[in-house]
Structure formats: C-alpha cells, structure tokens
Amino acid sequence: MRVLLLLLFIAPLFSKDVTGLQRYEEFIKDTISSTSNQTSKRILKNALEFVKSQKIIRGSCWDYINAIYKKSGVKKRVYIFKSKKRGPYAPKELFRPGDWVYHINHSYHNIEHSGLFIGWIDKRRYKALMLSYAGENRKVPARFRVYNIDSSYTIIRAKGAIVREDYIPLKDYAIKNKISIFEAMKLVKSNRVEYITKEVNGKEKIFIKDSLVKDN
DSSP states (O other): OHHHHHHHHHHHHHHTOTTSHHHHHHHHHHHHHHOOOHHHHHHHHHHHHHHHTTOOOSSOHHHHHHHHHHHTTOOOEEEEEEOOTTSOOOOGGGOOTTOEEEEEETTTTTEEEEEEEEEEEEGGGTEEEEEEOOOTTOOOOOEEEEEEOTTEEEEEEEGGGOOOOOEEEHHHHHHHTTOOHHHHHHHHHTTOSOEEEEEETTEEEEEEESSOOOOO
C-alpha cells in the first residue's frame, strides 16, 4: 500500500518532467565528474546547460548538437563508425559520453535521428541516456531521454575527445597482423575492429585501432 501511494505521488512529478532533468540530472552530473577528457567534459556540461536554460535552436536535431559542439570549441570531428541506415550497426564498445550518434528512432516511426550520447542505462539491452532535440521548427526544448540505440549507424566524436591516437592506416594494420588488405577490410565491415575515418589529402582513409581483433 505504501509503495502504491509513493508511486502515485512520484508519477505526477515525472509526468511534468518534460526535459528529463528531474529524473536524470544526477546521472548526468556523475557522468561529467567521471569523464576525464576535457573536450568531452565541456560537451556534456554545455549539453546540460542548454537543457537547463531551455535553449531553442532554429532547425533540426543536427543543428542543436552542432550548436553544442561549437559552444564547446570543437573544431574538428572524427567518424568513429560510419555505416548505412540499414546497417551494419555500431557495437556497444564504441560509444563514449559526448559522442554524436545517428540511430534509427524505434520510438518514433523508425525514422533516422541524431542525439548526444550521455551514458548507458542498460548496456546489455542497448538502452542509453541521450540528449534529444525534436526540431522541426517546434519551439520545444531538448530533453534527456532513454533510447534503444541498437540501430546506430554513425558515431561522430570531437577530435579532442579521442584520448589515445593509437589508430594506424588500414594498410599498416594488414602488414602488422600479416593479413591481406582485403581481409582487413572484411574486419572493418564486420565491426570486428574499432576504426575511424580521417581525411588525408582530400580523401577519406580508414584507420584501425592498433589492438587485438574482437571476438564475434
């Protein structure tokens, strides 16, 4: 009976929690505190400030996250993962707080959506706290909300948020591991290695993390 009464008391509070701050602010602050990279920390702090001030950005979800990145002094972004809307999709291990993620929005007609990754609520089930902005010229503030991001096809990270520059060119990775370039590409396409893309002399090149190949 007491539990029921408590739920009846709490439910109206959360129903008015349009931005998700009442429910998730402590989680966000803990994430900021535990984030050692200063670029990521600035991104998360500005995301929290944008929501607290109920900042409205004219445009889409892309424009909103772009404004946060600009405010945080991000001058260059790196693709940590890049695929197509139909997949393949990013593995859990690639996500970091402050990442800009493109995913299929299962809670809204399975359309493409982008948001800011804050942290895992239930990593096993791909449930993540995201900063989401409706956009579409609606004057509604952004909100912190839990999404299923198992269908994430792009992860972008601020260059300054890449802590270890231990990515080597695909060709060098193939030579070091005594495999063909074709085999290295197969590892990339099957997401068995962590990789990023960088622009080199006007062309996008693949760089693979200099580490062991992940198990299937």
